[in-house]
Amino acid sequence: MAREKDTRLFIRLDLDYADHPKIIGLSDAAFRAHVTMMLYSRKYMTDGVLPKPVANRLGSQWDTDVLSELQNNDPEAPSLVLREDGSYELHGFTDMQETRAEIDARTARNRENGAKGGRPRKPKETQSVTGSGGDSGTQTKAETETETETEVSSKELTTRARESFESAWSHWPKKTEKKKSLEQFVRVAKSNGVDAATSWVVAFGDAYARTTETQYVPALAVWLRNERWTDALPQPRRRDTGPTRAEQAWEFVNGGEIGVQGNEAAVRGYLEQ
Numbered sequence: 001m002a003r004e005k006d007t008r009l010f011i012r013l014d015l016d017y018a019d020h021p022k023i024i025g026l027s028d029a030a031f032r033a034h035v036t037m038m039l040y041s042r043k044y045m046t047d048g049v050l051p052k053p054v055a056n057r058l059g060s061q062w063d064t065d066v067l068s069e070l071q072n073n074d075p076e077a078p079s080l081v082l083r084e085d086g087s088y089e090l091h092g093f094t095d096m097q098e099t100r101a102e103i104d105a106r107t108a109r110n111r112e113n114g115a116k117g118g119r120p121r122k123p124k125e126t127q128s129v130t131g132s133g134g135d136s137g138t139q140t141k142a143e144t145e146t147e148t149e150t151e152v153s154s155k156e157l158t159t160r161a162r163e164s165f166e167s168a169w170s171h172w173p174k175k176t177e178k179k180k181s182l183e184q185f186v187r188v189a190k191s192n193g194v195d196a197a198t199s200w201v202v203a204f205g206d207a208y209a210r211t212t213e214t215q216y217v218p219a220l221a222v223w224l225r226n227e228r229w230t231d232a233l234p235q236p237r238r239r240d241t242g243p244t245r246a247e248q249a250w251e252f253v254n255g256g257e258i259g260v261q262g263n264e265a266a267v268r269g270y271l272e273q
Helices: 028-043 052-059 066-071 100-115 141-146 154-169 178-192 194-211 220-225 245-254 264-271
Strands: 080-082 088-090 128-130 136-138
Touching: 028 052, 028 066, 028 088, 052 066, 052 194, 066 080, 154 178, 154 194, 178 194, 178 220, 194 220
Parallel strands: none
Antiparallel strands: 080 088, 128 136
């Protein structure tokens, strides 16, 4: 009986990975965090780049400051690098793993072969394929390991995103424009991965719930459309500071001088004064 093809995804690790001078001195937490970050980046094809909220969430699973440890385990080429935009990059990730561009190119070739009736069968006893001109080639391990992840249909991805949305929605304190929020969530999930979109909404939703009055929390649809997950997590305001300009504008609009709740034009006019 033929064995079913293994459709799981993999990352590539050198057999000497654990003994590398940069890695062997890491704490158990930092070691595991580094592997977890590589798995995340490979799964969502981010080419080793981790958005700040994702890196913070992964790093918060341990009691020690694993992000700082990974940024300081080598004076010239640390395992984790903080970028100017606040995101993080895994050093050397694209040297060992397939890039998104390489995966997209291979997917396009597979799609073209499928339109022509599929790729020719390989000989049963070997993986080598000989062309008509006598040149021989071998199917790479990367192709056999990862060719299925980009074959997931858009319909399946949409279904998974819709299922995950309800969980993410439960963390968002402002329950408005749910239909539009779902549409934006599916769009973001298709571009960045369902788990990434969910983790962003959960992290920021919980932070807003802790720090911000509901009336000042942006609608989730607007937040997703403007890619606000790239912002810093909201922090509680110090007690000795006054209201923000946005809060002043809200009070101005609803305090009787204009008297029209939700008048966005009036709020903008006040802020422009």
